[in-house]
Amino acid sequence: MNLNNIVIVLDNPDESRNIGAACRAMANNDISDLRIVGKPEDYDIEHIHVLAIHAGTIFDNAHFYSSIKQATADCAISAGTTRRRGKKRGKLLLPEEFAEMVDKITCDQKNLTNVENDTTAETSSRVAIIFGNERTGLTDSQLEQCNLGITIPSSDNFGSLNLSHAVQIICYHMFRQNLKSKAEYKGYTPLTLERLAKTVKTITDDMHKIGFFKMPGRKDMENFWTNILSRASLSEGEAKYLEKTFDKIAGLASKNFGIPDEK
Incomplete structure (x- = not known):
């Protein structure tokens, strides 16, 4: 530590x-x-x-x-x-x-x-x-x-x-x-809350695109993802992987189910 x-x-x-x-x-x-x-x-x-x-x-x-x-x-x-x-x-x-x-x-x-x-x-x-x-x-x-x-x-x-x-x-x-914990530790640098907010925005933007919730429910969803992901102590690579996953979900929904892709 x-x-x-x-x-x-x-x-x-x-x-x-x-x-x-x-x-x-x-x-x-x-x-x-x-x-x-x-x-x-x-x-x-x-x-x-x-x-x-x-x-x-x-x-x-x-x-x-x-x-x-x-x-x-x-x-x-x-x-x-x-x-x-x-x-x-x-x-x-x-x-x-x-x-x-x-x-x-x-x-x-x-x-x-x-x-x-x-x-x-x-x-x-x-x-x-x-x-x-x-x-x-x-x-x-x-x-x-x-x-x-x-x-x-x-x-x-x-x-x-x-x-x-x-x-x-x-x-x-x-x-x-x-x-x-004086012994050597091999690890990574977890994201700051400021950087994590970008990932949460990507996730909730994509969820909104596929009609998962209406805008009034967005704040609760943002708080949920922020609390869960901060406790997970994501690395930069993990955050980018999550962002790409949700972007792909939104893209596939638009392609396969005719949901408009809001950009």
Whole structure:
């Protein structure tokens, strides 16, 4: 695992001191990429540095965004943390399960052999882990901007974790997985969400051409394919193969069943 490619995203945190404590938790586990959904002027830098101790540079180098989607655009997977389960929250992974899943995605592949299309590539992909506001956590609409969910088991009598404690637990599991996976890994670079959107557009364009759904149903179908394919961690070659497959399906439907080919 390449810990440099683990991205911690705090969505509109309320308390400046929690941000500082989260920075310290990240530093404890060799993770330094902090992104905040919110405005820098809303936070007290002095309070942040007091709690960060010697990890204040993590906040100093943090980037600010207006949405989760914007903050995670360059990542292969965005995972939201939540303790609440529900229909719209899908399957939630345990921290250790998530750590094993992202190990290969974030692996530093410098000088590895059998890397797809390039045996000397220095490539790896980022994984974003999103933490919600201290009062509300991540809402259903915010989780919809993520591809999967992570949950930290806690007491039924008092289940709410402090923000920085949750960051510490997740970062620690990433750190532990890194210790376990020091051996050389031969793999590939999964697509970013931005590149994956092109594949999803091709698929849903072709499905629309063959009359699979009407336009009002397109958004749900796009979300379905984005979530499925992001979890599959597609390579560039696999994405192109999928695109060609759906293009051919649409072309054959047009030829054999008289469905107009909309171009």
